[in-house]
Amino acid sequence: MEKRTPLIAGNWKMHKTCAEAVDAAKTLVHLVSAVTERDIMIAPVFTALYPVSAILDGTQIHLGAQNIHWEDEGAFTGEVSGKMLISAGCRYVIIGHSERRQFFHESDQWVNLKIRAAVKSNLIPVMCIGETETEYEQKNTLSVLDKQIKKGLEGSFSDSLANLVIAYEPVWAIGTGKTAKSAQAQEVHHYIRSLIEKLFGNVLAKSIRIIYGGSVKPENISELMNQPDIDGVLVGGASLIPETFSRIVLYQ
Numbered sequence: 001m002e003k004r005t006p007l008i009a010g011n012w013k014m015h016k017t018c019a020e021a022v023d024a025a026k027t028l029v030h031l032v033s034a035v036t037e038r039d040i041m042i043a044p045v046f047t048a049l050y051p052v053s054a055i056l057d058g059t060q061i062h063l064g065a066q067n068i069h070w071e072d073e074g075a076f077t078g079e080v081s082g083k084m085l086i087s088a089g090c091r092y093v094i095i096g097h098s099e100r101r102q103f104f105h106e107s108d109q110w111v112n113l114k115i116r117a118a119v120k121s122n123l124i125p126v127m128c129i130g131e132t133e134t135e136y137e138q139k140n141t142l143s144v145l146d147k148q149i150k151k152g153l154e155g156s157f158s159d160s161l162a163n164l165v166i167a168y169e170p171v172w173a174i175g176t177g178k179t180a181k182s183a184q185a186q187e188v189h190h191y192i193r194s195l196i197e198k199l200f201g202n203v204l205a206k207s208i209r210i211i212y213g214g215s216v217k218p219e220n221i222s223e224l225m226n227q228p229d230i231d232g233v234l235v236g237g238a239s240l241i242p243e244t245f246s247r248i249v250l251y252q
């Protein structure tokens with residue numbers, strides 16, 4: 001089987017001032033300095049990106065943003081472009097998080113535009129997909145993911161998606177303490193990989209990283225990472241405390 005480097009990512013959501021973010025980044029750099037063969041990413045709020053990039057410079061921790069606009073610049077009050085994220089030191093960008101879909105009405109079409117913008121800017125897109133609790137209860141998980149993937153990646157070619165990361169985050173597991181059972185998550189990840197194979201071919205399906213998010217903690221990371229199709233995690237709450245996040249990064 002193709003070896004995929006695990007990606008352990010922290011989504012700090014709307015938490016931490018610049019000073020708090022810099023402090024947390026400094027502590028994290030120190031705690032994970034011995035890690036090899038694992039990609040680590042943290043995504044602070046926009047205002048903290050540039051100061052945090054100075055702390056991460058030359059370390060193995062990459063910087064990510066939590067959103068992107070698809071234009072390079074223009075009259076789009078409140079938005080930030082890929083070119084600007086690169087200039088702030090970003091390598092990754094989270095796109096289509098369920099909180100953006102739910103609270104800011106982001107559609108699959110917007111996700112599509114944002115993924116294209118990220119690829120064009122040389123940022124690694126982390127495309128978030130996932131079903132709500134009702135969709136889960138009605139056993140619609142796979143059809144929801146199918147639509148999010150097909151629409152989100154519509155018109156793309158496999159070579160433009162070579163770096164794409166897909167984050168499967170069941171909405172009912174985010175911030176709730178409920179995690180999908182690792183076997184259940186594996187089944188979904190396997191489905192996602194076969195869909196990618198059907199849409200974009202075997203090469204991308206083998207190399208693409210499909211990561212899991214939703215109440216990931218030091219206590220459940222190893223079991224999740226033991227699943228063949230889980231290539232990393234996107235961590236919310238537990239990424240805010242560097243000591244806790246470093247235990248996730250350092251899973252055995």
Ligand code: 13P
Pocket residue numbers: 011097169173174175176177213214215216234235236237238
């Ligand atoms: P929690 O880890 O707090 O459940 O959040 C998951 C998430 O939304 C990461 O993007």
